[in-house]
Amino acid sequence: MDHWLLYFCMFVAALGVIMSFLLLLRYKPMRGRHKVSLRHFAMLVNVYVTVMLAFALMYMVLELLGIPVLAEANRNVGGELTHLVLDVVYFSAITLLSVGYGDIVPMGVGRILAIIQALFGYLLPAAFVVTTVIRLENKVE
Known part of the structure; x- marks a missing residue:
């Protein structure tokens, strides 16, 4: 696989994360109790899935470039492409959901990327709640 394609994938992944946060910050809840909660849930799931897949793509691109970022049972993650995709997702x-079983661990640059992703995992719900409360308070006034 050409390196320019892998770099393009990294760019698209980073762009997806940024766009998800912008979408979350510009989100405007609808009136009505049930519409707000269902729409909120759909928006949050959409943002989480986008961020999760974007970071998975970053891990995979780095692995395909030959930069080891994940290890499983003291060996680098890899092998078949299908196995690599499943492992990085x-x-x-x-990491995003802050479970951290420890069966796959980051190494090298992957540690920095995992820290950033964990930070996103903590900040997403807070940003979601804050923007929702601010928007609802503005509607009341």
């Missing part, structure tokens, strides 16, 4: 979900 799994690790991304576990």
